[in-house]
Amino acid sequence: MNEIIKMSATTLAEKIKNKELSSVEVTKAFIKRAKETDPKIKAYISITEEYAINQAEESDKKIASGAETGELEGVPIAIKDNILIENIKMTASSKILENYTAPYDATVIEKxxxxxxxxxxxxxxxxxxMGSSTENSAFxxxxxxxxxEHIPGGxxxxxxxxxxxxTAPLALGTDTGGSIRQPASCCGIVGLKPTYGRVSRFGAVAFASSLDQIGxxxxxxxxxxxLLNVIAGFDKKDSTSINVPVPDYLETIKQxxxxxxIGLPKEYFIDGLDSDVKKSIEKAIEIYKKAGAEFVEISLPHTDYAVAVYYIICCSEASANLARYDGVRYGFRAECDNLLDEYQKSRGQGFGPEVKRRIMLGTYALSAGYYDAYYGKAQKVRTLIKQDFENAFKKVDLILTPSAPTPAFKIGEKSSDPxxxxxxxxxxxxCNLAAVPGMSIPCGFSEKGIPIGMQLLARNFDEQTMFKAAYSYQQATEWHKQFPNI
Amino acid sequence: MEISKKDVDYVASLARLEFNEKDKESLTQQLGSILNYIEKIKEVDTSKIEPTSHGASGENFWREDKVIKSSQKTIDAIFKNAPDKEADFFKVKKVMDTEEE
Incomplete structure (x- = not known):
């Protein structure tokens, strides 16, 4: 196996900058790997080979000429297909956007x-x-x-x-209720959802706007x-991005x-927790204790309501956000004689079952007579969930939990029961309801060899403490040096 | 929470979604069981609690009401995605029935 593809982005950036490797050489190595393995893994909707090689050549020219270079000069990155790159197709894995080409760059892409x-x-x-397994992809x-045989998470x-x-040293994801952290956990990698407002969402497909973050x-x-150093920061094009100075996250990481x-919420360590997950988390706690961290049992008393609150809020917001897919300005249009039929048929045929289910649930929760009982009530319980975290962070600097109750389940195992x-x-x-940052880092494997992740949660805009703790654990373990055999 | 097929029809019309009969049946059952689960939030006493609409500070950010012109390149790229157009306009089916005019 080519050694390049095993290197971290940090190492690649250094070697490209020092001219030990060229960006073209690196980019070609990852594309070659993708061509070999992706027919089996199917991670990519499109591999933008020509685009990537052009960019890599530009980077190599810049480096050769001695011009100023960027932090990720020449380093390849994969982008979740709900983020816009100008002139490149963007599908959101939906039939309704199957032929959509992005007219502009998302702010994170510009950066x-x-x-x-x-x-x-x-x-x-x-x-x-919308989903936890990629089984809801239209493709x-x-x-x-x-x-x-197992899901990669979603x-x-x-x-x-x-x-x-x-097939890529780095990637961008989006996280509305765990969509970065849960797949990171399933696949044995690091995934971070920044504080709400830390990264601009301009140019990312809106799902539930009070929860969505890119990470x-x-x-x-x-x-x-x-990567967070590059993408974080205020953006006037996203009115929910927050104008808080961006620290250099690498500067404090080794502290x-x-x-x-570190708080351990008792509501997360319940009987139903998978025994392999439990064992890995217990071992991680021991490693932290050796590094000098102190553990405190805490309570997040409204945890039991979080799933219900989340589905009311995310579906309500989705039903409003996805109203824009009407077959008028872009996206799939089912040709009909009148406009109303055209709306209903375009949306009925263009959206898949889970998206329609969530639009229906959200429309119901927002409809006359039910608004107060569902959406209004959920927003109030959300306040209580947020307060749980505020209270916990008065006592602790970080919260540690498993990222998911079980290792990645089998494809098809849960797809019939939403x-x-x-x-x-x-x-x-x-974490999304409370707006706090969260991160999943690999912390072991199940007996069957499926990765297990642990989650760290921090105070708003305190990604630094999270990185520090994650790095300390990583340095004491070898999980990030393991590679799947494909 | 009981959901009837009539409810599903009504919500589908609000959401501008067309379903076939088979899908309506499974949706009726699935929405019913999801709503049953969601009902549990009613246990929580929220009589003195303010709602949270989003996670950030709650401050509104104002900007000047100023038009920033997009480049012709962007405008052209936007129209390339249009299912139907005429000049620089999106074209849709007529909204009114001729007989009713």
Missing amino acids: LKKAGAVFIGKTNLDEFA FTTKNPWNT SSGGSASAVSAM PMSKTVEDSAL DIKGLK LQMYLSDIFTIS
Whole structure:
């Protein structure tokens, strides 16, 4: 196996900058790998080979001429296919956008271009990011590189698989209720959902606007910090992005964690927790104790309501956001004699079953007579969930939980029961409701060899403490040095 | 929470979604069981609690009401995605029935 594809983005960036490797050489190595393995893994909706090689040549020219280079100069990255890159197709894994070409760049893409990153392809997701397995993609299901009978997680399952299978050293995902952290956990990689407002969503397909965030997916914790350095920051084009200074996340990453207080929420360590997951988390706690961290039992008393609150809020917001797909300005149009039929048929035929189910649930929750009982009530319980975190963070610096109650399940295992699928997000969704940052890092394998992830949660805009703790754990373990055999 | 097929028809018309009969049946059952699960939030006493509409500070960010012109390149790229157009307009089916005019 070519050594290049095993290298971290941080190493690749250094070697490209030092001219030990050329960007073209690196980009070609990942594309070659993708061509060999992706027919089996199916992480990509499209591999943008020509585009990537052009960008790589530009980077190499820049480096050769001694011009100023970016933090990710010449380094390939895979982009979840619900983020716009000008002139490249963007499907959101939906038939309704199957032939849509992005007319402009998302803000994160603009920032990545400035940093010199090379776009290697667009990755598969559950349609409109609604799902936990990529089984809701209108095109195909992505496979878990550690065992192709298992799901890669979702909705950013394509991005997670691409990094795990070494067809890209970095990827972007989006996370509304765990869509970065849960697939990262399933595929044995690092996935970060930044604080709400930390990264601009301009140019990402809106799903549930009070929850959506874009974030980094990577092999290592340093790579995650490197990528967040590039994409974070206020953007006047996203009115929910927040004008808080962006620190250099790499600067503090290696700091000692002695005396760090980590909370273990008792509501997350329940009887139903998978025994392999439990064992891995217990071992991780021991490693943290050795590094000098202190553990405190805490309570997040409204945890039990989080899934219900989440599905009311995300479906309500989705029903409003997806009203724009009407076959008028872009997207699929079913030709009919009158406009109303055209709306109903375009949407009825263009959207897949899970998207329609969520639009229906959201429309119902917002409809006259039910608004107060569902949407209004959910917003109030959301306040209580947020307060749970505020109270917890008075006592602790970080919260540690499993990323998911079980390792990645088998493809088809939960696809017939939407409620069971929703419950697999139980540990990741509170974070989005509370707006706090969260991260999944690999912490072991099940007996069957499927990766297990642990989740760290931090105070708003305190990604630094999270990175520090994640890095400390990574340095004490070898999980990030393991590669699937495909 | 009981959901009837009539409810599904009504919500589908609000959401501008067309379903076939088979899909309507499974939706009726699935929405019923999801709503049953969701009902549990009614246990929580929220009489003195303010709603949270999004996670950020809640401050509104104002900007000047100023038109920023897009480049012709962007405008052309936007129209390339249009299912039907005429000059720089999106073309749709007529909204009114001629007989009623």
